[in-house]
Amino acid sequence: MLLFFGDGINFVRPHEGVRKWQGRCRFGDFELDVTAYELRRLGRLVRIERIPMELLILLLERRGDLVSREEIVERLWGKQTFVDAETGVNSVMRKVRQALKDSTARPVFIQTISGKGYRFLAPLLRLMRSQRLAAAAISS
8 A cells, every 4th residue: 555655744854853754655766765775766776875865865754845955954964064055955956866867947856946945846655564575575
């Protein structure tokens, strides 16, 4: 059984500290396994670095909501870290978009809210444990 994911049920907001959301979800041709820390497209592993992966997970946790640039900086680097926020966020977002093959001109997954932040647009399906077990058995 597939369930739409959202409404903050299985995770905490980034400003609350620790990410609690675990498991797998699907969007478009992609499947993200947070527990295994893997992103796949049509079953093939997509290379994505740690910080872009964390940004993707944040956007998925907050699907449909505006995620401010300040929240992104706090989640990725923490309050006490000094980074060039503009350059850092832009660079990481570019890597996420490259991994998803998404476009700024015609976004399918990530919408830019100019001067504010970003929003994950695509429908997100969360896989139940039984589906993960069935998928693992099929791929073995």
